[in-house]
Amino acid sequence: MAEFSWDVRSPLARSLVAGPYGAQGDVGVALTEIRNFDLVQVMARRGKAGEMISAAKARFGVAAPETPRAVATADATLIWSGPDQFLVLSKGGKHSIEVLAPGFAGSASLSDQSHARALISISGDKARAMLAKLSSIDLHPDVFGVGAAAATSMDHTSVTLWRGGDRNGQAVFNLLVFATFAESLWHTILNSAAEYGVTIGYSEDLA
Numbered sequence: 540m541a542e543f544s545w546d547v548r549s550p551l552a553r554s555l556v557a558g559p560y561g562a563q564g565d566v567g568v569a570l571t572e573i574r575n576f577d578l579v580q581v582m583a584r585r586g587k588a589g590e591m592i593s594a595a596k597a598r599f600g601v602a603a604p605e606t607p608r609a610v611a612t613a614d615a616t617l618i619w620s621g622p623d624q625f626l627v628l629s630k631g632g633k634h635s636i637e638v639l640a641p642g643f644a645g646s647a648s649l650s651d652q653s654h655a656r657a658l659i660s661i662s663g664d665k666a667r668a669m670l671a672k673l674s675s676i677d678l679h680p681d682v683f684g685v686g687a688a689a690a691t692s693m694d695h696t697s698v699t700l701w702r703g704g705d706r707n708g709q710a711v712f713n714l715l716v717f718a719t720f721a722e723s724l725w726h727t728i729l730n731s732a733a734e735y736g737v738t739i740g741y742s743e744d745l746a
Contacts, residue, residue, distance in 0.1 A: 549574050549741070550657045550718035554725050560737040567665030567735030570728065571742050573658040576628060579636050580650040581643060583623035590646035591623070598642045609688045609701035616745070618701055619688050626652070626699065626715070630745055657721035659728070661712045665735035670712060672731045676700065680710065694727045696720045
């Protein structure tokens with residue numbers, strides 16, 4: 540009987556080449572793939588949205604976002620992903636589906652998305668200009684501030700986009716995309732960012 544083993548690989552493993560890309564000189568965009576994260580979709584059962592929100596507050600100490608927002612806790616981020624549903628992003632198994640399931644029993648259905656999505660962090664002084672080529676979302680800081688989120692599309696690809704905390708005085712945007720579309724969207728992002736100069740990398744740390 541044949542034995543099989545499965546190696547978990549990033550959906551961008553073939554495409555991501557760390558280092559500089561595009562225009563020489565100043566770097567306008569930094570692209571970082573975040574690897575080895577836990578991601579759980581939480582969807583309220585019919586008529587149970589209130590109970591789901593209460594369960595989230597009991598678990599995380601904050602209410603689940605009911606509008607397009609991303610809420611950071613000590614060791615997780617809760618990201619609105621649609622009416623009566625949100626994503627739990629974390630590391631190290633602290634909030635895996637197995638850990639979360641008992642607390643949401645009866646109020647929500649859970650789905651493990653940890654290997655179904657790619658997570659890309661985008662920063663730099665030209666990050667907004669680059670993203671504006673791909674999305675109709677208004678990313679002006681007066682409109683899309685820290686914690687703002689959107690379920691939208693980029694280059695005809697569905698994504699979840701949110702703004703994380705600023706780093707070194709610059710905005711940080713985080714993007715979740717289905718693994719099957721990640722490679723295609725990655726090349727589109729690279730092409731859009733090339734004129735600004737890009738630095739490419741990957742990290743085990745959440746942005």
